[in-house]
Amino acid sequence: DSGVTQTPKHLITATGQRVTLRCSPRSGDLSVYWYQQSLDQGLQFLIQYYNGEERAKGNILERFSAQQFPDLHSELNLSSLELGDSALYFCASSERGGAQDEQFFGPGTRLTVL
Amino acid sequence: AQSVTQLDSQVPVFEEAPVELRCNYSSSVSVYLFWYVQYPNQGLQLLLKYLSGSTLVKGINGFEAEFNKSQTSFHLRKPSVHISDTAEYFCAVSEDNQGGKLIFGQGTELSVKP
Numbered sequence: 001d002s003g004v005t006q007t008p009k010h011l012i013t014a015t016g017q018r019v020t021l022r023c024s025p026r027s028g029d030l031s032v033y034w035y036q037q038s039l040d041q042g043l044q045f046l047i048q049y050y051n052g053e054e055r056a057k058g059n060i061l062e063r064f065s066a067q068q069f070p071d072l073h074s075e076l077n078l079s080s081l082e083l084g085d086s087a088l089y090f091c092a093s094s095e096r097g098g099a100q101d102e103q104f105f106g107p108g109t110r111l112t113v114l
Numbered sequence: 115a116q117s118v119t120q121l122d123s124q125v126p127v128f129e130e131a132p133v134e135l136r137c138n139y140s141s142s143v144s145v146y147l148f149w150y151v152q153y154p155n156q157g158l159q160l161l162l163k164y165l166s167g168s169t170l171v172k173g174i175n176g177f178e179a180e181f182n183k184s185q186t187s188f189h190l191r192k193p194s195v196h197i198s199d200t201a202e203y204f205c206a207v208s209e210d211n212q213g214g215k216l217i218f219g220q221g222t223e224l225s226v227k228p
Contacts, residue, residue, distance in 0.1 A: 002157060031214060043204060043218040056213030090157055099146050099208040100165050103216065105157035 003027065004106035006091050012112045018079040021109045023091030025072055029104070031055065031097030032074040034066055037108070038087040049074060050097035081113045116141045118207050120219035128227050129197055135190040135222045137205030147188040148206040148216065149179055158204065164188060175199070200226045 003026035013019055025032050034046040045058035049068035060066075063081075068074045078085060088108045094101035121136040139145060146165050150158040162173025169181040179190045188205060205219040 033214060042220045045215050048213045048215060056215045058215060094214055097214050099210050099212060099214055101214050102160050103214065107157045
């Protein structure tokens with residue numbers, strides 16, 4: 001158990017819908033990351049937050065947005081869903097949010113768009 | 115731009131045999147290198163990381179990796195594998211001034227047979 005929790009575990013929805021994925025970081029970690037894992041794209045970095053502020057951004061679609069709240073939990077919002085958004089979404093956390101940090105990964109949320 | 119190439123998508127090996135999983139990276143600046151393991155239906159777990167100093171790094175579960183700057187490689191090795199090592203292995207790279215953004219390779223599926 002990494003100490004990072006993600007809810008829900010599974011999510012099945014239809015095209016065009018909007019969903020919210022939630023992540024609670026390990027106790028003491030200030031930085032949260034979101035990654036997307038799919039068969040064709042592999043593991044892709046989406047976005048990073050540190051203590052409530054955006055720190056780094058990857059190839060995150062405009063339909064996707066995220067935020068980190070004062071209690072340090074984070075939410076990833078996916079809207080106007082398409083079939084291609086079906087993937088495993090991982091949240092990770094680290095202590096300082098630097099390039100040398102070990103990132104601790106949650107178990108993931110499996111999103112299926114029908 | 116950063117990129118990571120894992121040269122083998124699948125590596126089948128017999129129990130107690132040695133194994134090497136290959137990883138090459140490209141970057142124009144100094145990098146930090148990581149190997150993560152993903153067991154079925156789980157999140158990623160850090161095996162080992164290279165930040166600086168000795169080019170041979172030892173990790174958990176008997177794994178080690180060697181950083182070779184001239185060949186831009188970071189190959190993962192284990193002298194004797196166990197059935198329980200069956201998993202997907204990911205090489206990743208991060209850079210200073212990119213937050214904690216990790217760029218992952220496509221993964222190598224290690225399958226250990228009795």
